[in-house]
Amino acid sequence: MGKQRLFQDIAEKISDFISDGVFPPGSRLPGERDLAERFGVSRVTIREAAIALQAVGKVDIRTGSGIYVSDDQPAAQNALPEVSAFELTEARSLIEAEAAALAAKSISDESLAELDRLIEEMASSDKEVALAADREFHAVIARASANKAMVYTIETLWRMREELPTVKSSYDVVCYDDAQLLAKEHKDILEALKARDPVVARRAMREHFRRLISTMLDASEKEAMREVQQRLRASRVRFLDSSVPG
Amino acid sequence: MGKQRLFQDIAEKISDFISDGVFPPGSRLPGERDLAERFGVSRVTIREAAIALQAVGKVDIRTGSGIYVSDDQPAAQNALPEVSAFELTEARSLIEAEAAALAAKSISDESLAELDRLIEEMASSDKEVALAADREFHAVIARASANKAMVYTIETLWRMREELPTVKSSYDVVCYDDAQLLAKEHKDILEALKARDPVVARRAMREHFRRLISTMLDASEKEAMREVQQRLRASRVRFLDSSVPG
DNA sequence: ACCCTCGATTGCTCTTACAAATTAACGCTT
């Protein structure tokens, strides 16, 4: 980790100090010359670190006065919250179902054709391609809802699915274990949209995610079982070892 | 506004060049020495500007190679999308209704008491207090859904309501024009939650927003009428002026 | 008690210099 630029190192250290309460919000941290001496780097480096921190809103540099820790740390501003795969899937179930219901009333024939194409693409053996198609399938429906707030929300939920490590691993395990079922669910959704039936579209979308949650539960159950077995085996080894002394 | 720091000036200029397509995404911009000469500043200043731009993701500095414009400009990353007040309200209606339905099944007595208190607070004549109470009312219900993805989504939607200027003005006009109705709607929602009835809670929440949309439509209609009248009056003046020559 | 001035502190920019990383050119080998 020490191979990044020096000023980034310093920026991280200062940032850590801020999070750890060494430099409370609103407080003024030591002068550039002082910091340079403490960290054993040049003033330029301190300055670069400070500018980087200022650019992301963590500190506020005031000419002739000093460097001050921002009152409101921008933590929750950009960062996605730590949600479980279950929570995310439940939220997607509810929200995307409503998007599908909206879409059913106004989706264009072009979008329907696009969805047809994407379902075929999801059958691809290339995981990357299939995943991208999956994403686009849901995105097309979101856009067909003709509500930019819904589109943005659904995009954000997908970002959680990809950018949160724990969620991503859960999904990757579960998502393509039964491509057959997955394809059928997507087709059901598409059929409902083609029929312009909001109620059926909503139900189909919910069913899609309901099945996903159920599969996740099974998987996590199996995982739990496996862990228990492993622990038992380990303790058995330990027991056998300790039960046959010298 | 040339009174800000020099490196920020430079950073803005470079940023403008990027937005204007002078430096296309992915391209490499001139070396630090080159830029320094062109802008008539020192290399340090160029460097500080570059670091500020890198911190917000607009460029990527590669050691020994150069400064490159980021492929995906971070516009859509942090920024809220431009949504209309109608779109936002529709999305809130659908999403918060589902949150209420979830909450109905698991909300605690403490949260219910809190909601009671907040409804009283919303009756305050102080707009600030009433607005904060309104926000908290919806936030408490969101949290009671016990789904962090829903909580985050609803928080984000509220941010749109407050941070997007056009939306904010629409809401501020409409929201407190009939405090009587507003209070009744909130009470209806609370009653449904107390009864632990998801279906009624969902309906009550939807009704709340449905009425809001309807009021907005009325208001925008009145606004349109007013504009038309004003335009007519203006042209009448012009007509009278020009119809009496000399 | 208030305002003004002045000096010390601090951030801001410049210059010069050298180290480290990357890239491109060159020459060698196959």
Add this chain to the structure above:
DNA sequence: AAGCGTTAATTTGTAAGAGCAATCGAGGGT
């Protein structure tokens, strides 16, 4: 002629030192 490794030039990264400008606080004058 094509591929490959070495070298040299280019570019970013960091350091040290200096002077300038903005800010803040203490002290003096009204």
